[in-house]
Each structure stands twice: as structure tokens, then as C-alpha cells.
Amino acid sequence: MTDTVHSDSAPPNGALPGTGDENVTGDEKMWTARVRRAAMRTLPPDKLLPDRQPSYVAxxxxxxxxxxxxxxxxxxxxxxxxxxxxxxxxxxxxxxxxxxxxxxxxxxxxxxxxxxxxxxxxxxAAWRGRRRATWVTGVVCFVVSIGAAFTGYISQQNFDSQWIATQAKDGLNSVGIGAFFNVLNFGQMLLWHVLLLPAVVIAFVGLHILLVRRRGVVHPFPARARPARHRITGAATVPDEALPSSEIETVLHKDPEPVR
Amino acid sequence: MIDVVSASIVNLTHPGHYLHWGFIQLSLANSIVILAMLAVFVLALVLPFRSGRRSRR
Known part of the structure; x- marks a missing residue:
């Protein structure tokens, strides 16, 4: 093990400045350093907490x-x-x-x-531009939240919850999951409600937010093609057919007037 | 006091009101919530959003 080196000079090869890798030579190959570098590449702080957003986020x-x-x-x-x-x-x-x-x-x-x-x-169409995972995590949040609310209604400990549970039991039996998800078992439902389902909701909400930060929110749809007219893209005035959709997206991403 | 106030707003001591369209049955309370959601959604689309301070270039 090499002694710790504190220096203002460039860090050793493979180390990222500001990640701590510059302190000890050889540590950049450790799994902690690799995970740290991967995390910095995936979610750099300026993406996690940006100062500005494109104008269409307003x-x-x-x-x-x-x-x-x-x-x-x-x-x-x-x-x-x-x-x-x-x-x-x-x-x-x-x-x-x-x-x-x-x-x-x-x-x-x-x-x-x-x-x-x-x-x-x-x-x-918020799944455009490699944002499928963002959309899917949102859908999972919605579906699991329905289950969390349902188990909440049958955890009230009153006649209303008994009525809901007995009615739901028939429905869940009819689709074959009544034995695994027994709504007449109060202990099971309460634990699903206060532990399992909230944990899943919180995890997916967190993942959803991280994906929004990583991918950004979806840009507006490109303007409809109008062959006889010209369109202002923010960078230049070009005919509609002159730009492929990928370049239109690039132009839209270069927000001319970002707002705080 | 709380009981008096809440009772004056919504009387929960009778069966709920339901709307029927053929095989569709929907409680009045749920219908009101859905209509309110649609109204708020339309307002979210049409109301201008104050975008804050613009940057100088």
C-alpha cells in the first residue's frame, strides 16, 4: 500500500478529479472507486441538482x-x-x-x-427519446399505489374494511391469487400496507426522480411539416423537410432561453 | 363541534347516491372527483405558467 499523497498536481492515471481517487495511487482499481466513478458518470451532481431547466419545463x-x-x-x-x-x-x-x-x-x-x-x-408521449424507463417506473408507482391504498382500506379495523375485504376476496379468488394474497388475513394485509407496498412505492418514486434527472423531461413534439412554409428552430430558419427528426430534437434540446 | 360542522357539509348517515348508464354504475362522489380532475387538467393546460427570471445572454 502506498502512502497517502496530497498534491495539487494532476491525479494519477484513471482517477477522476474530485472523487478522492487522487489521494492514493492504486486505489482507483478498488471496487469502491469503480462504483464511485460509475455513479459520477451516471448521475453527476450538476444533473442531480441542476441550476437551470429548458423553457418547456415551465x-x-x-x-x-x-x-x-x-x-x-x-x-x-x-x-x-x-x-x-x-x-x-x-x-x-x-x-x-x-x-x-x-x-x-x-x-x-x-x-x-x-x-x-x-x-x-x-x-x-413522455416515453420518447430513451425515456421508456422513466415512463415505466411512473406506471409501476401508479399500479403499486393502488394496491397500497386497497390494503389501507382493509386495514381500517371497522365494518367498512370487513365489507371491502369480503367483497374483494371473491374477486381475488376468481383470478387465482386469493391463496397468496389473502384479504381476510388482517395481519398479512396490514404488513403489506405498512411495509412492503410503501417500500416499493418509495423505491420506484426515487428511481423515477433519478431517471427524470438523468434523461431530462421529454421535449415538445416537433412542429408539423408544412412544405410551403419555413419554420424557426431557434438556431436558424430552415424548411421543414431539411431537418431529420433527430436533428430537430437536437435543436430543441439547445434551449435558446433557459429559465431558472 | 367537529361533528356538527362535518355533518352540515356532508350527511353520511344515508346510502350513497349512484349514477347509472346501462351497465355502468358510478357513485356521485366519484363522479364529482373525476369531473374535478378533468377540470383541473384542462386548467393546467390552458393557464399560463409563470416561468420566473429569464437568463441574460
């Missing part, structure tokens, strides 16, 4: 994505309190009823905001 549709995350934070916080205190508290005490309502209404808002975000991204 849209209410993205506000609804952020509102969805805000509602999720309230859901998790109120859910932690409900888990801590238990059903005898959330059914009886006034503070418990308040937190029970906060949990319910934050879920209502979560789906409200998420579906508006989903509609907007669907009509933008």
Missing part, C-alpha cells in the same frame, strides 16, 4: 408531479403516526380521528395529482 404538468411527491410525504408522515398509536387511538380519540382523516385525504390528493400528471405525460 408547465403545470410538472407541478402536479411535485404535488404528488408532497402528498406522499404527508401520507408517510401521518401513516407513521397511525402505526405508532394503533387502531384504538385512530378510531376513538379526536386527535386520532384527525390523523386518520389526514391520512385518507392525503391519499385522495396523491391519486388526484398523480393522475393529472399521468394524463399530461401520456399526451406528451
Amino acid at each position: 408547465s403545470w404538468i410538472y407541478v402536479f408531479g411535485v404535488l404528488t411527491i408532497a402528498a406522499l410525504v404527508v401520507i408517510i408522515a401521518s401513516g407513521v403516526v397511525l402505526t405508532w398509536k394503533g387502531p384504538s387511538w385512530w378510531h376513538v380519540s379526536k386527535v386520532g380521528l384527525f390523523f386518520n382523516s389526514i391520512h385518507l385525504w392525503s391519499v385522495e390528493l396523491f391519486f388526484f395529482f398523480m393522475v393529472i400528471h399521468l394524463w399530461g405525460k401520456f399526451f406528451m
